[in-house]
Amino acid sequence: MAHSLSINRHLPKEELYIELLPQLEALVGGESDLIANMANISAALKQTFGFFWVGFYVVRGENLVLAPFQGTIACARIKYGKGVCGTAWKERRIILVPDVDLFPGHIACDSASRSEIVIPIFDGDNVVAVLDVDSDQLDSFDDVDATYLNQITSLLVL
Ligand code: SME
Numbered sequence: 069m070a071h072s073l074s075i076n077r078h079l080p081k082e083e084l085y086i087e088l089l090p091q092l093e094a095l096v097g098g099e100s101d102l103i104a105n106m107a108n109i110s111a112a113l114k115q116t117f118g119f120f121w122v123g124f125y126v127v128r129g130e131n132l133v134l135a136p137f138q139g140t141i142a143c144a145r146i147k148y149g150k151g152v153c154g155t156a157w158k159e160r161r162i163i164l165v166p167d168v169d170l171f172p173g174h175i176a177c178d179s180a181s182r183s184e185i186v187i188p189i190f191d192g193d194n195v196v197a198v199l200d201v202d203s204d205q206l207d208s209f210d211d212v213d214a215t216y217l218n219q220i221t222s223l224l225v226l
Contacts, residue, residue: 075116085216088116096223105224106197107136113201113220114138120181121202125153127195132157135197142177151175156186157195162214166207178202185209187217191226 075087092112096105106124113122123137125146132146132153149158152174156163165184168174174184181202189197199221201209 073112073115077116081117082212082216084116085212088112089216089219092220093223100225102224102226103136109199109220109223110136110138113217119201120204121178122200124189124197124199126197127157132198137200139202140178140180143175146175152184152186153198153200156188156198160188160190160195162187162218164209164214166209180204182206183208185213185217187214187221189221189224189226196226197224 073088073091075084077084079087092109095108095112099105110123113119119139121137121139121142123139123142124135125132126135130148134142134144146154148154150173152163152165152168152171155173163186165171165174168176168181168184181204183203183206185201187199188195189199199217201213201217203209
């Protein structure tokens with residue numbers, strides 16, 4: 069497996085995801101370790117899109133606990149139902165937040181974060197982790213991100 073991505077960063081967003089997906093599939097498909105795969109997915113998303121913060125939280129009892137990520141240091145634990153991440157876990161759905169200041173209970177790990185998307189990751193019927201992506205610009209995420217980020221998380225074997 070190649071240890072570099074081949075991405076033309078000048079492409080529009082959806083085409084970037086389309087270029088990235090098969091490369092991530094090959095990268096993740098060649099490795100069985102969940103932490104290694106979360107780490108490489110975080111790095112690939114950061115490298116491709118330049119996201120302000122991108123990474124995973126994993127379910128540990130009543131908390132989400134920080135897992136591989138790229139970006140500034142972050143809250144280590146988020147309780148069930150709290151913040152955007154805990155809400156995505158509780159409500160078992162993707163949450164798009166165009167303006168974090170308008171999301172009640174948003175947890176500001178870094179005050180530079182302005183918009184956010186959180187994708188719950190399921191093992192069977194249970195949410196076992198979330199993928200969290202933050203932008204330092206308002207309204208950075210839409211259904212294209214939701215669709216492709218969801219496909220990317222489905223590459224993980226839990
Ligand atoms: N903003 C998130 C917390 C995690 S950090 O953004 C990395 C939330 O409200 O759940």
